[in-house]
Amino acid sequence: SQTIHQWPATLVQPVGSPLSLECTVEGTSNPNLYWYRQAAGRGLQLLFYSVGIGQISSEVPQNLSASRPQDRQFILSSKKLLLSDSGFYLCAARLGALSYYGYTFGSGTRLTVV
Amino acid sequence: DQQVKQNSPSLSVQEGRISILNCDYTNSMFDYFLWYKKYPAEGPTFLISISSIKDKNEDGRFTVFLNKSAKHLSLHIVPSQPGDSAVYFCAALYNNNDMRFGAGTRLTVKP
Numbered sequence: 001s002q003t004i005h006q007w008p009a010t011l012v013q014p015v016g017s018p019l020s021l022e023c024t025v026e027g028t029s030n031p032n033l034y035w036y037r038q039a040a041g042r043g044l045q046l047l048f049y050s051v052g053i054g055q056i057s058s059e060v061p062q063n064l065s066a067s068r069p070q071d072r073q074f075i076l077s078s079k080k081l082l083l084s085d086s087g088f089y090l091c092a093a094r095l096g097a098l099s100y101y102g103y104t105f106g107s108g109t110r111l112t113v114v
Numbered sequence: 115d116q117q118v119k120q121n122s123p124s125l126s127v128q129e130g131r132i133s134i135l136n137c138d139y140t141n142s143m144f145d146y147f148l149w150y151k152k153y154p155a156e157g158p159t160f161l162i163s164i165s166s167i168k169d170k171n172e173d174g175r176f177t178v179f180l181n182k183s184a185k186h187l188s189l190h191i192v193p194s195q196p197g198d199s200a201v202y203f204c205a206a207l208y209n210n211n212d213m214r215f216g217a218g219t220r221l222t223v224k225p
Contacts, residue, residue: 004157006157009155032212034212036215042217043120043203043215043216043217043218044158044203044215044218045215046212046213046214046215049212059212088155090157090158092157102148102150102160102163102205102207102213103160103213104160105157105158105159106157107155107156107157108155108156108157110155
């Protein structure tokens with residue numbers, strides 16, 4: 001079965017500091033990978049998605065970036081965090097091109113920027 | 115551009131009664147709809163889905179209804195149980211591309 005690992009689970013970072021969140025996927029190859037953010041009291045906002053190594057599409061212009069250095073690794077980064085970057089970050093994967101069971105999500109990272 | 119909307123941020127029902135969660139969408143090209151359940155500090159988990167060519171899908175206590183003309187879908191939970199208390203997200207897929215989520219509805223089932 002497909003498993004998604006995210007770390008760290010919680011993170012408190014000062015404004016202006018860098019960020020690196022990592023996501024790895026097991027049990028599948030060449031998955032579509034996604035980064036979502038859930039801000040307080042809001043829904044799930046798609047930030048980035050990737051259909052393959054080195055292929056990143058951005059949904060929302062911001063000071064975050066994503067990279068996919070390996071097939072099953074997806075990284076979310078920032079050079080300088082803003083207070084507005086606080087939220088719950090979720091990595092998700094979809095197996096193959098026709099998966100009507102939607103996405104499998106990781107357990108998330110709670111980021112608090114202070 | 116919020117293509118999937120859940121206008122009720124919260125819902126409270128009594129154990130054993132029916133819970134009805136609603137979702138509206140604007141993009142008529144969506145061809146698949148899904149419901150996810152999320153507990154605090156966890157990732158969402160898939161609950162039930164429905165194709166746009168159907169109007170109902172049932173799985174145990176969970177039933178999803180789709181009204182394409184109204185661009186509306188709903189999730190019915192019967193009977194509701196305290197363990198159903200969670201945030202429920204409605205989501206929609208178009209042409210197998212990325213999924214769009216609603217803002218979520220927090221369901222509280224009281225014993």
